[in-house]
Every structure is written in structure tokens, then in C-alpha cells.
Amino acid sequence: MKSLLLKWNQVSLVRRILIGIIIGIILSLSLPDAMSWIIIFGDLFVGALKAVAPILVLFLVMHALSKQRNGNKTNMKSILVLYAIGTFSAGLVGVLASFIFPVKLSLVSGAEDLTPPSGILEVLETLLFNIVDNPVNALMSANYIGILVWAVLLGIALRNASESTKNVIESFSNAITVIVKWVINFAPVGIMGLVFNAIVSSGLSALLGYGKLLVVLLGCMFFVALVINPLIVYFYIRKNPYPLVFTCLKESGITAFFTRSSAANIPVNMKLAERLGLDKNTYSVSIPLGGTINMAGAAVTISVLTLAAVHTLNIEVDIFTAVILIVLAAISASGASGVAGGSLLLIPLAASLFGISNDIAMQVVAVGFIIGVLQDSVETALNSSTDVLFTATAEYAEKRKAGEEIVINTSEVV
Incomplete structure (x- = not known):
């Protein structure tokens, strides 16, 4: 048994995850009732990731900043610009695709109990209150904006602490990193349970009625991942971007697709950034921050579903309003993590631009939940993998400016 485990651990993590996916599909189609107990593995995996992520972010950021000396350069400004772009x-x-391939919906009910934000000011207000959240509550509720603020403040305050104190923080940081490795090694079994649960509970029949909408949504997200993001990366590093893009999609996007949680994928992204040789002082801040504000997939979801409602009601849209929608979708997406329900609950806010009533907008939200088994998974994969992609891009761009050779480590994680 021990030799089998050693051989299993020698197989690359991505291949182990693919094996878990295949087993999950086979069991869900052949023994859906007899093997229903394996669902717990998926729940345990997501729960473990969510449990370790907040404390990991707190100690990594504290340690990085406490050790940092004045004059040390990070790439945070460039990363924030990349997130915005x-x-x-x-x-x-999302807006262009919705005009080229207009979609009309058969609206349904089922979202009456949900409460969307009343306006963009409420979204921004939520973000501001997350910043001043109680640190204990921030850790308990996985409020990463609040955790980051407290970690940054404590890290700066600890710069003048004794070396022994800094060493204690470093030891805790290293210990939590080891725990993260243990949790990530559980990924193949956890994802097997998640795949089994998704197929048994949802299946694919519920998605067939919204095929065109799904094609537009997922097509936009794939276009962003495989065309727009590579163009942005190439503009910065002037080198073939696809090895880096595919590495991030493969090693971050796969786990994010099945966990459907950017927060749960933070430990995975941290590990990938470390393996890519990125600056810990930068990625320990940029990745958890990206999990909160870097939401390209959410921007696609908000714009496409809002315009689907517009086309359904035969509302004319001028260029000026379309531009406002793009800006509103991007800003709202960045605040999506601070609103219960994520990106879908921001659709009524965008729909209000066109005078669409809240009752109709919430029916569109219900449609979003029906297709969420695929839409939310792909959205999360795009959001989370892009956090590492843009963090690496900013660092490689600085190396290019300094005349250093850019070496992208695309070997698989083991």
C-alpha cells in the first residue's frame, strides 16, 4: 500500500486530477445510488480549501511585509492595471457578442427570495465596510478585503519588531504552506466527488433549453481566456504568451472549475505562483486581492444576461448606453464577491439602465442559477486562473524592461 501511494504521488497533480474526473464521471453514470457517499469527498475538499485560505493569506502577507525593507520594489501597480484592463x-x-448573437429568453420564476443590491453605491458601500471589518469576523466569514487590510497593517507595523518575532511569523507561514500542500494533494479525490455530485444532482438535461445562451456565455469566456488575455500578456512581455496562459488554465483553472470558488482556489494559485518563481512579496498580496476584484468572467455574465433580457423585451440600445453597461459591468463585477449571490445578483443593477423592472430582472437571475452548473464553473476558472496569469505577466514585464531573460516554467506540478 505504501509503495502504491508513493507511485501515485509521483504522478503529476494534473494527471491525478484528470483520473479523478474520469472516475467521477464513470461512477455517476453507472452507480449513482450505490456510490452516493463519495459526494462527501468533494465537500471535504472545498471545505478544507476554504478553511485554510483565510489564515494562509493573513500570515503570508504579514510575513512578506514584515520582512520587506524600504525601497524593495513590487509590481502591484502594474497588476492592478492588468486586472482593470x-x-x-x-x-x-460580452456586449459585442450579445449584439452579434442576440439571445431571447423564456423567462421563469424562482428568484423571488433573493435581494439584489439597490445600486452601484450599495456595492461600493459593501466593499468599504468589508475594509473596516473586525479581523476575527473577517477570518470567520472569509472576507478577503478585510483580511488583506489587517494583514497589510500588521505587516507594516511588524517591520520594526525583533527578528525573533519575525521568525515566529515566518514559521507559522511555512507551516500553513505545508498544510496547503497536504490539502492540494487531496484534490483528485475531492474533484472526483464534486464531478459525481454535479452529474447526479444536475445532469445536463436542465441546460439543453438554454443552449444558445450557454454558447454565447461560454464562448465569450473562452474568447477572453484564449484570445484577449494572451494579447494583453503579449503586449506586456513581447513573447509567446500561450505557454503561460495554458499553464495557468491547466493548473489553476481545472481546480477552480470544479470548486466553483475563487476563495477556495487561492491556495492552489499561491502554490502555482511559487512554482513559477514569482516574487512572494507580490503574489501573496495580488492573488487574494485578485480573488476579490479581478472578475472578468463575472463581467461577461452580467453583460450577456442583461442584454439577453434587453433583447427579450425588444428594447433598443444605443452606443452610449452600451458603453455605460460595459463600465458598470466591470465595476460591479469587481464588487461581486461582497454581495450575497455573486455576479448573478448584480444583473438587476445593470438591467435598471434600460428601465427593466426588478421582477423581470430577477427572473433572469433565476435562469442564471439554472445554467450555473456550467456558467459559474467556467466563470470561476477564468477569474481565478487570470489572477496568476496577470501576476506573472507584471513580473515578466519588469524583467523584460531590465533586459533580463524571461523563462516561463511550464513543467507540471508534481
Whole structure:
């Protein structure tokens, strides 16, 4: 048994995950009732990731900043610009695709109990209150904006602490990183349970009635991932972007697709950034921040579903209003994590631009939940993998400016 485990661990993580996916599909189609107990593995995996992520972010950021000396350079400004460009570009893609391939919906009910934000000010207000959240509550509720703020403040305050104190923080940071490795090694079994649960509980029949809408949504997200993002990366590093793009999609996007949680994927992204040789002082901040504000997939979802409602009601849209929708979708997407329900509950806010009533907009939200088994999975994969992609891009761009050779480590994680 021990030798089998050693051989299993020697197989690359991506291949182990693919094996888990295949087993999950086979069991869900052949023994859906007899093997229903394996669902718990998926729940345990997501729960473990969500449990370790907040404390990981707190200690990594504290440690990185406490060790940092004045004059040390990070690439945070460039990363934030990349996050903004990526999210606005995704909103633009969603709007253009919706006009080229207009979709009309057969509206349904089922979202009456949900409460969307009343306006963009409420979204921004939520973000501001997350910043000043109680640190204990921020950790308990996985409020990453609040965690980041407290970690940054504590890290800066600890710069003048004794070396022994800094060493204690470093030891905790290293210990949590080891725990993250243990959790990530559980990914193949966890994803097997998630795949089994998704197929048994939802199947694909519920999605067939919304085939055209799904094609437009997923087509936009794939276009952003495989065309827009590579163009952005190439503009910055002037080198073939696809090895880096495919590495991020393969090693971050796959787990994000099945966990459907950017927060749960933070430990995976941290591990990938470390393997890519990125600056820990930068990625320890940029990745959890990206999990909150870098939401290209959400911008696509908001713009496409809003315009689907517009086309359904035969409302004329001028260019000026379309531009406002792109801006609103991008800004709202960046605040989506602070609103219960994520990106779907921001659709009524965008729909109000066109005078669409809240009752109709919430029916569109219900449609979003029906197709969420695929839409939300692909959206999360795009959002989360882009966090690492843009963090690496900013660092490689600085190396290019300095005349250093850019070496992208695309070997698989083991």
C-alpha cells in the first residue's frame, strides 16, 4: 500500500486530477445510488480549501511585509492595471457578442427570495465596510478585503519588531504552506466527488433549453481566456504568451472549475505562483486581492444576461448606453464577491439602465442559477486562473524592461 501511494504521488497533480474526473464521471453514470457517499469527498475538499485560505493569506502577507525593507520594489501597480484592463475587456467582449448573437429568453420564476443590491453605491458601500471589518469576523466569514487590510497593517507595523518575532511569523507561514500542500494533494479525490455530485444532482438535461445562451456565455469566456488575455500578456512581455496562459488554465483553472470558488482556489494559485518563481512579496498580496476584484468572467455574465433580457423585451440600445453597461459591468463585477449571490445578483443593477423592472430582472437571475452548473464553473476558472496569469505577466514585464531573460516554467506540478 505504501509503495502504491508513493507511485501515485509521483504522478503529476494534473494527471491525478484528470483520473479523478474520469472516475467521477464513470461512477455517476453507472452507480449513482450505490456510490452516493463519495459526494462527501468533494465537500471535504472545498471545505478544507476554504478553511485554510483565510489564515494562509493573513500570515503570508504579514510575513512578506514584515520582512520587506524600504525601497524593495513590487509590481502591484502594474497588476492592478492588468486586472482593470482584463475586466473591462471582458465586459466589452460580452456586449459585442450579445449584439452579434442576440439571445431571447423564456423567462421563469424562482428568484423571488433573493435581494439584489439597490445600486452601484450599495456595492461600493459593501466593499468599504468589508475594509473596516473586525479581523476575527473577517477570518470567520472569509472576507478577503478585510483580511488583506489587517494583514497589510500588521505587516507594516511588524517591520520594526525583533527578528525573533519575525521568525515566529515566518514559521507559522511555512507551516500553513505545508498544510496547503497536504490539502492540494487531496484534490483528485475531492474533484472526483464534486464531478459525481454535479452529474447526479444536475445532469445536463436542465441546460439543453438554454443552449444558445450557454454558447454565447461560454464562448465569450473562452474568447477572453484564449484570445484577449494572451494579447494583453503579449503586449506586456513581447513573447509567446500561450505557454503561460495554458499553464495557468491547466493548473489553476481545472481546480477552480470544479470548486466553483475563487476563495477556495487561492491556495492552489499561491502554490502555482511559487512554482513559477514569482516574487512572494507580490503574489501573496495580488492573488487574494485578485480573488476579490479581478472578475472578468463575472463581467461577461452580467453583460450577456442583461442584454439577453434587453433583447427579450425588444428594447433598443444605443452606443452610449452600451458603453455605460460595459463600465458598470466591470465595476460591479469587481464588487461581486461582497454581495450575497455573486455576479448573478448584480444583473438587476445593470438591467435598471434600460428601465427593466426588478421582477423581470430577477427572473433572469433565476435562469442564471439554472445554467450555473456550467456558467459559474467556467466563470470561476477564468477569474481565478487570470489572477496568476496577470501576476506573472507584471513580473515578466519588469524583467523584460531590465533586459533580463524571461523563462516561463511550464513543467507540471508534481
